Amino acid sequence: MSDYRLENNEFIIENYDSKAPFTSFLPGLTGEDGIPLWSFYVNRGQCLTSFGIEKKENPIMEFQPAVIAYENTSLKGFRTFIRKNDEYFEPFSVNYDAKVKRTMRIKANSFRIIETDYTHNFKTEITYFILPHEPFGALVRNVTFTNLGEEADFEILDGMSRIIPYGIPGTKFTTMANLMRSYNTVSNLKNDVPLFFSRIESDDAAEMKENVGGYYYMCFDNNGTICPIYDPCALFENETSLQFPINFIMHGLKFVAGYSQHFTNKISCAFAPVAKKLSTNQNYTLSTLCGFAHNEDFINRLIPHILDKEYINKKLVEADQLALKYTNDIATTTGNPILDEYFRQSYLDNFLRGGYPIVVSGSNDDKVLHLFSRKHGDPERDYNQFSTAAEFYSQGDGNFRDVLQNRRCDIIFHPEINEFDIRQFYSLVQIDGYTPMYVKACTFSVIKKHKEDVYKFLDDTVLHGKSKIISALEDRFTAGSLANVILSNNISITISIDEFLHRILDFCQQNYESSTEKVGNYIDQWDYLLDMILCYQRIYPEKIEDLIFKSKVYKYFDSDQTVKPRNEKYFFDGKKARQLDAFYVNTKKYELGYKAEDTNWLKTSSGEIYYTNLIEKLIAIIVNKIALLDPCQMGIEMEANRAGWNDACNGLPSLFGSGMSENFEVARTCHFVKDVLTKYSNHTITVPEELFELYAKVNDSIATCSSGFELWDALATARETYRDKTCYSISGQTVAMDIPDFIHSLDIYINLLSDGVIKAMQLGDGLCPTYFRYVATDYEIIKENPNGYPNIKVNAFQPQKVVDFLEGPAKQIRNCTNPSEASHILDQVKASELYDKKLKMYKTSAPTITEGLEFGRIAVFTPGWQENESIFLHMEYKFLFSLIESGIYERFYEELTNVFVPFCNPEIYGRSILENCSFIVSSANPDETLHGRNFVSRLSGSNSEVLYIWTDMFLGKHPFIYKDNRLGLSLRPKLCGDLFDQNNRITYNFLSTNKVILHNPFRKNTWNAQIEKIIIDGEEYFGDTVWGDDAIKVRDKRNSVIDIYYQ
Structure with a gap:
C-alpha cells in the first residue's frame, strides 16, 4: 500500500x-x-x-x-x-x-x-x-x-x-x-x-x-x-x-x-x-x-x-x-475519485484567495460579500503580508490581479451575484487604463436619506448600547466590524445578529475599497477583465446589451501614482540608455483633497465623481493600450516600473521591455467590443472629451505615421498629453462617438496588432515571444542631473527577443480560431526548450542566464527553481486551458494526464496531490532529487485555471444561449469517454445546486457524441437544447436534477 x-x-x-x-x-x-x-x-x-x-x-x-x-x-x-x-x-x-x-x-x-x-x-x-x-x-x-x-x-x-x-x-x-x-x-x-x-x-x-x-x-x-x-x-x-x-x-x-x-x-x-x-x-x-x-x-x-x-x-x-x-458548488463524480476531490480542493483554495460570494438580499438592493479571502502569504511566501479579518463575515485584502483572476468564474457558480464583480473591478480601472495594486474588503455606509430609518430600527431592536452602534455607523464599516461592536460590548438586541446586520445593510450603500502601493504599475493587472464579462455572457447572454450600455454606475479609480513622461525617466547610466524611476507619488493631489487612507475616485472640474457605463470603460482600456504599443508595435510597453505577473523579470522595464501577451489581450478585447457594437449599433456612445481627444490622436498617428519608431513616438506623445490633462480631474464634458467610425477604428487596431504578431513571430523564429527588450541605438542628453544619471531623448530603438517563455504561446493558442493552427503551435512548443521531456511538463521559460543580471532576479535563480525554467503551475495550466479552449480536445486530454497534479506521483510531487502549488522543480535543476517536487503551496493562480478548465470540460463554452428572443440551456461538455465511471455516468453540480447526470452508455468522447434527450426533474426534452421558461428555471435554480443522455 x-x-x-x-x-x-x-x-x-x-x-x-x-x-x-x-x-x-x-x-x-x-x-x-x-x-x-x-x-x-x-x-x-x-x-x-x-x-x-x-x-x-x-x-x-x-x-x-x-x-x-x-x-x-x-x-x-x-x-x-x-x-x-x-x-x-x-x-x-x-x-x-x-x-x-x-x-x-x-x-x-x-x-x-x-x-x-x-x-x-x-x-x-x-x-x-x-x-x-x-x-x-x-x-x-x-x-x-x-x-x-x-x-x-x-x-x-x-x-x-x-x-x-x-x-x-x-x-x-x-x-x-x-x-x-x-x-x-x-x-x-x-x-x-x-x-x-x-x-x-x-x-x-x-x-x-x-x-x-x-x-x-x-x-x-x-x-x-x-x-x-x-x-x-x-x-x-x-x-x-x-x-x-x-x-x-x-x-x-x-x-x-x-x-x-x-x-x-x-x-x-x-x-x-x-x-x-x-x-x-x-x-x-x-x-x-x-x-x-x-x-x-x-x-x-x-x-x-x-x-x-x-x-x-x-x-x-x-x-x-x-x-x-462550500465546495459542493463544484461537487463532481467521475471514474477518478482523486480528480473529483482535486476539483473540490482547487475550488476551495481559489475562493480562499478571491473570496466566497454570498448575497445579502434587501428591499432596496442586494449586497455581495466575498468571505474568507486573504492575500497569499504563508511560510513559503514569507515575503507577503496577509490579512484575514477576525470578525463575522470575514473578508480580506488581496492584489488586484490575483483577486480578479480568482473571481472571474464567480458568476458560473453563483449567478445570483449578477453584475457585482464586473462593476467592482471595472470601476477600479483608472482613466489611464492602469489599475490600483490592491483590492480591499468592501465597506458600507448609511445612505443619508435612510438615517432616520436606521434610528427607528435601532429603537425597535437595541435594548441597550445603542450609542455605540450609532458611533460605529457614522463612518464606513464592515458587517463583521459592526458585529464585533455588539459582541465585545455585550449589547442586547431583540433579533439575531445575522438578521440585524442584514437589516442595517439594507439602509446602506456598498463601497468598493482599494489602495495603491508605491511600486509603479504592472503591465498585466487588467488581463482578466474581459474573462469576467465573457463568464457573465455564458450565464446571461440576453443581458449583455444592458450590461454594456445601460448601467451608468462605473467610476474611475484615482491613483496618487503618476507615470513620468519619457524625458523624466529615460537615462544614460554611463553604459547604456535605461528607463528608471518611472513614476512618482503626486503630492499635489494631497493638497487638492486626495486622502491616502480612502478609496479615491476621479472627479470632474466641478468636484463631482464621474460616472459612466461599461462600454466607455472598455473603450478607455483599448485606446490607452493601443497608445502603449512598443516601438515596433508588437507588445505593450512596460513603461511604469513593473513587468507583469512574473515579478522575477523585475529588470525588464529598465530595458525598455514590452510584453507580447498583452497584444493578444488587447486584440481579444477589440474583437469583443466590435462584435457587441455590430450587434447593438442603435446605442449612443459618449466618452469624456479628454478620452476622445486621445482616441483622435491615436487614429491620426496610425494614419499619418510610418510604422515603427515614428508611430511609437506619436502614440507616446499623445498618451503623455492625455495624462497631463486627466491627472487631477476631467472637465465632465462628453463627446458622442460614431459607432461605425469606431468599429472601423477597431478593425485598424486589430490589423495593427495582427501585424505585430507577424513581426514577433519572425523575430522569434516561428515561436511566439513573450517579452522583448529594446536597445536605444541613437539618443542625446537633454538634461544633466548633479546627483544622478543624465536624462536623454531616444531617437531610435532596436528590438531584441528575450528567451522563450510559455505565456506567449499560451495566449496565442487561446486566440486561435483554427484547431490545426493551435495543434501546430503545440508541436512547436513541445520541440522547444520550454518542454521538459523528462517530466513531460511545460517550463515557464527557457534558460535565462544569457539575459544577464540586468534582466532581473530570474537570471540569478538556479535553473528549475522559482520562475527560472521551472514548471510554474498557473502558467502551465493556462497553456493547458488554451488547448481545450481552441478545440483540440484529444491533445488536451493527452497533456492533461501528464501535467495535471492529481495524475502526479505523490512520492515525487511531495505533498497531497489534491493540492496545487506555485512551481514544480523541472529537470533543468542540478539536483536530480528535486525533479518533479512541488514548492510554495496552494494559494496560486493555478486554482483559478483549474476552474476555467472545469467549466470547459463539464459545461462547454456556452451553457446558456440566446436565440430568437428565447433563452436556451445548451450544455456541451467536452469529456473523454475514459472519465466516465463503471456505470458510464458522470455527475456534477451546475450553478452550485443543479445536479447534472451524464449518461454515456458507449463511453464516447462527448465532443463526438450526440445528445439524444434531456430529462429535468422528470420532464423529458428531445434534442440537445432546452428552451424558454424551462431554461430560465434551471438558471434560477428552481430545478434539482438534469439527466443528459448520449446516443
Missing part, C-alpha cells in the same frame, strides 16, 4: 515526518457567524508551526519561514511529554524509533496526526481545526491518548513551548524578544483560563497605551478546566534549548505543578498537566482552545458553554461540514 493515498475524503500520508518537507494551512472556514484564525502546519513534529489572528504581525505561535519551520516545529511548536510508570518519552519527537508509526490524515478544513508507539505501547492522536460558528476565534487541538499496553500510571504535559503575548508584533518579537518579554502579563489564572498579553503597546511613543484583550489558552477534559503551566522554568529550568523538560523528567508532574511560577520577564509557555491511570486500550482526551478574547469576562462567560461534553466533537463535525457545504 502506498504511503500516499485517498480514503473517502481524507488524504493520508504515512510516515509523514520522514517525507520531503512541505507546508500547508488550515483554511479557517468558520462560517458567516464565526471568527477565523490563520494557522500553518508542516509535516514535522506535531505539525502546527504558527497561528494567530488577522495578520502575520499578530502571532500567538511565532510565524516562521518554511525553511526555519522545518527545523523548529518539533521544539517550538506543540509538544507532549509523558512519564509512564516513571519512564519518560515524547510522542512525535525527532528521535528515530523503528517501532513508531506516524500518519497524517488531511481533510479540507481539519487534519489529524496519529502516532502508534509500539516501544511504549501508546497511541497519541491529535486533531486540529479552527472553531466554527462561534463569536470567538480559536484554534482547536484535541488530543486522545490510548494505552495499548498493561494498566499503568501516566503523567502528561501537553501544550505550547512558547506563547507570544497579545500586543507584541511578530517582527518585534523576532528581532527584540529580549526586550518584549519585559511587558509580558498573564491574568485570569483563578478561572483556569489564562490570558496572555503585553501590559502596554510596544511602540516607543510619548503617550503610553494599555493593551485591551489577550490570547486565552483553555484546556479541559470531561472533569472541567485545567489551568496550564505558564512558566517555562517549571518544566525546563535552565534547559533553554527546550529539548528536554528536565524538571519533569527528573522529578515528575507533582514537582512541576507545585513549582512557584512567575510570568514576569519571561516568554510564557502553556502546558496542561494531567495525571491518569489507564487500563489496557483505555483512552483519555484532552482538549485545548487558543485564540483572542476582548477581556476576561468575555471568555469566562463562555466556559460553561465550551465544557459541554459533546462540544468539541460537534464543532469538528461542523468544521468538516462547512468545507463540504
Whole structure:
C-alpha cells in the first residue's frame, strides 16, 4: 500500500515526518457567524508551526519561514511529554524509533496526526481545526491518548513551548524578544483560563497605551478546566534549548505543578498537566482552545458553554461540514475519485484567495460579500503580508490581479451575484487604463436619506448600547466590524445578529475599497477583465446589451501614482540608455483633497465623481493600450516600473521591455467590443472629451505615421498629453462617438496588432515571444542631473527577443480560431526548450542566464527553481486551458494526464496531490532529487485555471444561449469517454445546486457524441437544447436534477 493515498475524503500520508518537507494551512472556514484564525502546519513534529489572528504581525505561535519551520516545529511548536510508570518519552519527537508509526490524515478544513508507539505501547492522536460558528476565534487541538499496553500510571504535559503575548508584533518579537518579554502579563489564572498579553503597546511613543484583550489558552477534559503551566522554568529550568523538560523528567508532574511560577520577564509557555491511570486500550482526551478574547469576562462567560461534553466533537463535525457545504458548488463524480476531490480542493483554495460570494438580499438592493479571502502569504511566501479579518463575515485584502483572476468564474457558480464583480473591478480601472495594486474588503455606509430609518430600527431592536452602534455607523464599516461592536460590548438586541446586520445593510450603500502601493504599475493587472464579462455572457447572454450600455454606475479609480513622461525617466547610466524611476507619488493631489487612507475616485472640474457605463470603460482600456504599443508595435510597453505577473523579470522595464501577451489581450478585447457594437449599433456612445481627444490622436498617428519608431513616438506623445490633462480631474464634458467610425477604428487596431504578431513571430523564429527588450541605438542628453544619471531623448530603438517563455504561446493558442493552427503551435512548443521531456511538463521559460543580471532576479535563480525554467503551475495550466479552449480536445486530454497534479506521483510531487502549488522543480535543476517536487503551496493562480478548465470540460463554452428572443440551456461538455465511471455516468453540480447526470452508455468522447434527450426533474426534452421558461428555471435554480443522455 502506498504511503500516499485517498480514503473517502481524507488524504493520508504515512510516515509523514520522514517525507520531503512541505507546508500547508488550515483554511479557517468558520462560517458567516464565526471568527477565523490563520494557522500553518508542516509535516514535522506535531505539525502546527504558527497561528494567530488577522495578520502575520499578530502571532500567538511565532510565524516562521518554511525553511526555519522545518527545523523548529518539533521544539517550538506543540509538544507532549509523558512519564509512564516513571519512564519518560515524547510522542512525535525527532528521535528515530523503528517501532513508531506516524500518519497524517488531511481533510479540507481539519487534519489529524496519529502516532502508534509500539516501544511504549501508546497511541497519541491529535486533531486540529479552527472553531466554527462561534463569536470567538480559536484554534482547536484535541488530543486522545490510548494505552495499548498493561494498566499503568501516566503523567502528561501537553501544550505550547512558547506563547507570544497579545500586543507584541511578530517582527518585534523576532528581532527584540529580549526586550518584549519585559511587558509580558498573564491574568485570569483563578478561572483556569489564562490570558496572555503585553501590559502596554510596544511602540516607543510619548503617550503610553494599555493593551485591551489577550490570547486565552483553555484546556479541559470531561472533569472541567485545567489551568496550564505558564512558566517555562517549571518544566525546563535552565534547559533553554527546550529539548528536554528536565524538571519533569527528573522529578515528575507533582514537582512541576507545585513549582512557584512567575510570568514576569519571561516568554510564557502553556502546558496542561494531567495525571491518569489507564487500563489496557483505555483512552483519555484532552482538549485545548487558543485564540483572542476582548477581556476576561468575555471568555469566562463562555466556559460553561465550551465544557459541554459533546462540544468539541460537534464543532469538528461542523468544521468538516462547512468545507463540504462550500465546495459542493463544484461537487463532481467521475471514474477518478482523486480528480473529483482535486476539483473540490482547487475550488476551495481559489475562493480562499478571491473570496466566497454570498448575497445579502434587501428591499432596496442586494449586497455581495466575498468571505474568507486573504492575500497569499504563508511560510513559503514569507515575503507577503496577509490579512484575514477576525470578525463575522470575514473578508480580506488581496492584489488586484490575483483577486480578479480568482473571481472571474464567480458568476458560473453563483449567478445570483449578477453584475457585482464586473462593476467592482471595472470601476477600479483608472482613466489611464492602469489599475490600483490592491483590492480591499468592501465597506458600507448609511445612505443619508435612510438615517432616520436606521434610528427607528435601532429603537425597535437595541435594548441597550445603542450609542455605540450609532458611533460605529457614522463612518464606513464592515458587517463583521459592526458585529464585533455588539459582541465585545455585550449589547442586547431583540433579533439575531445575522438578521440585524442584514437589516442595517439594507439602509446602506456598498463601497468598493482599494489602495495603491508605491511600486509603479504592472503591465498585466487588467488581463482578466474581459474573462469576467465573457463568464457573465455564458450565464446571461440576453443581458449583455444592458450590461454594456445601460448601467451608468462605473467610476474611475484615482491613483496618487503618476507615470513620468519619457524625458523624466529615460537615462544614460554611463553604459547604456535605461528607463528608471518611472513614476512618482503626486503630492499635489494631497493638497487638492486626495486622502491616502480612502478609496479615491476621479472627479470632474466641478468636484463631482464621474460616472459612466461599461462600454466607455472598455473603450478607455483599448485606446490607452493601443497608445502603449512598443516601438515596433508588437507588445505593450512596460513603461511604469513593473513587468507583469512574473515579478522575477523585475529588470525588464529598465530595458525598455514590452510584453507580447498583452497584444493578444488587447486584440481579444477589440474583437469583443466590435462584435457587441455590430450587434447593438442603435446605442449612443459618449466618452469624456479628454478620452476622445486621445482616441483622435491615436487614429491620426496610425494614419499619418510610418510604422515603427515614428508611430511609437506619436502614440507616446499623445498618451503623455492625455495624462497631463486627466491627472487631477476631467472637465465632465462628453463627446458622442460614431459607432461605425469606431468599429472601423477597431478593425485598424486589430490589423495593427495582427501585424505585430507577424513581426514577433519572425523575430522569434516561428515561436511566439513573450517579452522583448529594446536597445536605444541613437539618443542625446537633454538634461544633466548633479546627483544622478543624465536624462536623454531616444531617437531610435532596436528590438531584441528575450528567451522563450510559455505565456506567449499560451495566449496565442487561446486566440486561435483554427484547431490545426493551435495543434501546430503545440508541436512547436513541445520541440522547444520550454518542454521538459523528462517530466513531460511545460517550463515557464527557457534558460535565462544569457539575459544577464540586468534582466532581473530570474537570471540569478538556479535553473528549475522559482520562475527560472521551472514548471510554474498557473502558467502551465493556462497553456493547458488554451488547448481545450481552441478545440483540440484529444491533445488536451493527452497533456492533461501528464501535467495535471492529481495524475502526479505523490512520492515525487511531495505533498497531497489534491493540492496545487506555485512551481514544480523541472529537470533543468542540478539536483536530480528535486525533479518533479512541488514548492510554495496552494494559494496560486493555478486554482483559478483549474476552474476555467472545469467549466470547459463539464459545461462547454456556452451553457446558456440566446436565440430568437428565447433563452436556451445548451450544455456541451467536452469529456473523454475514459472519465466516465463503471456505470458510464458522470455527475456534477451546475450553478452550485443543479445536479447534472451524464449518461454515456458507449463511453464516447462527448465532443463526438450526440445528445439524444434531456430529462429535468422528470420532464423529458428531445434534442440537445432546452428552451424558454424551462431554461430560465434551471438558471434560477428552481430545478434539482438534469439527466443528459448520449446516443
